Amino acid sequence: MKISFHGAARTVTGSKHLLHLDNGKKVLLDCGMFQGLGKETIKLNSEWGFEPTEIDYVIISHAHVDHTGLLPKLVKDGYQGPIYCTPATASLAKLLLIDSAHIQEADVRFLNKDREREGRPLVEPLYTEADATNVFPLFETIPYNERFKIENGLELLYTDCGHILGSAAVNLRITYKGKETKLTFSGDIGRYRDMILKSPDVFPQADYIIMESTYGDKLHDLMTTSVDKLHDEIVRTCIEQKGKLIVPAFSLGRTQEILYLLNRLELENRLPKLNYYVDSPLSVKVTNAVKQYPDLFNRPTQKLLLKDQDVFAFTGLKYIEEVEDSMNLNTSTEPCVIISASGMAEAGRVKHHIAHNVSDARNTIMLTGYCEPASLGAKLKLQPSEVRIFGRMIPVKASITEITSLSAHGDYEDMSQWLGCQNPREVSKIFLVHGEYDVQMNFQNRLIKKGFRDVEIPSLHQMIGLGE
Numbered sequence: 027m028k029i030s031f032h033g034a035a036r037t038v039t040g041s042k043h044l045l046h047l048d049n050g051k052k053v054l055l056d057c058g059m060f061q062g063l064g065k066e067t068i069k070l071n072s073e074w075g076f077e078p079t080e081i082d083y084v085i086i087s088h089a090h091v092d093h094t095g096l097l098p099k100l101v102k103d104g105y106q107g108p109i110y111c112t113p114a115t116a117s118l119a120k121l122l123l124i125d126s127a128h129i130q131e132a133d134v135r136f137l138n139k140d141r142e143r144e145g146r147p148l149v150e151p152l153y154t155e156a157d158a159t160n161v162f163p164l165f166e167t168i169p170y171n172e173r174f175k176i177e178n179g180l181e182l183l184y185t186d187c188g189h190i191l192g193s194a195a196v197n198l199r200i201t202y203k204g205k206e207t208k209l210t211f212s213g214d215i216g217r218y219r220d221m222i223l224k225s226p227d228v229f230p231q232a233d234y235i236i237m238e239s240t241y242g243d244k245l246h247d248l249m250t251t252s253v254d255k256l257h258d259e260i261v262r263t264c265i266e267q268k269g270k271l272i273v274p275a276f277s278l279g280r281t282q283e284i285l286y287l288l289n290r291l292e293l294e295n296r297l298p299k300l301n302y303y304v305d306s307p308l309s310v311k312v313t314n315a316v317k318q319y320p321d322l323f324n325r326p327t328q329k330l331l332l333k334d335q336d337v338f339a340f341t342g343l344k345y346i347e348e349v350e351d352s353m354n355l356n357t358s359t360e361p362c363v364i365i366s367a368s369g370m371a372e373a374g375r376v377k378h379h380i381a382h383n384v385s386d387a388r389n390t391i392m393l394t395g396y397c398e399p400a401s402l403g404a405k406l407k408l409q410p411s412e413v414r415i416f417g418r419m420i421p422v423k424a425s426i427t428e429i430t431s432l433s434a435h436g437d438y439e440d441m442s443q444w445l446g447c448q449n450p451r452e453v454s455k456i457f458l459v460h461g462e463y464d465v466q467m468n469f470q471n472r473l474i475k476k477g478f479r480d481v482e483i484p485s486l487h488q489m490i491g492l493g494e
Contacts, residue, residue, distance in 0.1 A: 059095025062398030087213025088193035114192025188216030239461030242469025269388030450477035
């Protein structure tokens, strides 16, 4: 058996790992889109490194676009087999893939205006909304903690990994000619003691582990500081400076966490009386979808639901869906909080909000999670004097701050705790994926000190034999 790595290899996005089984079958673990990698992004998303028609099965860890975003292109390019995921992942992925298609089509329309005027060849989107909907009939949902027989000699078990709603570690039991191999793919590992979700679950002893490493050299701030940090920034920016607090936030996961914190401030009678805008049609849909799975929330959140029917709602919350209403926020002088996608500030409505407001010293841009090095969010974290947005340099006078405790990715202690159920002597090899190379090397050394004798960091499109 062999594994080839076609995304999230020495980088964080584009998760795609291909199992080449001894019986000739091929299993694709995740089918993610590369994001925030500058000019390389389009090329990376256009080249598979494998033939889609040769894939027999696709197994998805969770709904984030960097793990599912190329499913429409995979189907468009010839894949017609099942796509396994948890029920919540299927619900959320449908929303995210339609939104991704809309972004592809809008970007192409914008690019083709200039190309047509200049007489250059027109470009096409990676996929359309029709391509995205062609994926949906292929979803086959598998609940947590139930062994599922994909075919003779191939069994799947999903265990909760606490990253986002429906996220799971993929545990495979592969049998060929009497030899059993146990392989686990972590997907993305969440936080222990998360404010909304259950902690990552234990998983069966594995022979091989494909493991994410996004924060393999970092410790997050305590989550208990998040609500106070958010409160203080609202007061400083909106009350004292009469400005806008702009919060780039992914529609799935981070937006719900921020809404949960604001709800908590209201329950504590500390929520400033302002308008709080969620400016993202996708965020509205995702938040409503998340509410349909209260059984996946942790005990404190389920307990809170007994006295508060909607833990994501509070006084002053307004959802913006129409483009005109979003544009009006840019010209408004009203002190307010704007929560808008995307989390890396690389695309979506939040990029426009930043472009219109980053030059006003009364305002604050508050980043809330990981940003690819080439993304606008990462550039803002460097506290620049000016930044390029939509092709022009704009002075940066607004405050740039961040809440590091809100990450949905576990830090190195969380990831080490996730591995705590494993006997290192029985793990033949760990493959580190989904991380920057320098971070992965630090985490590699940490795991070796913990007794894992073989920890490898594969490169893009590298193929590695198991047991060789």
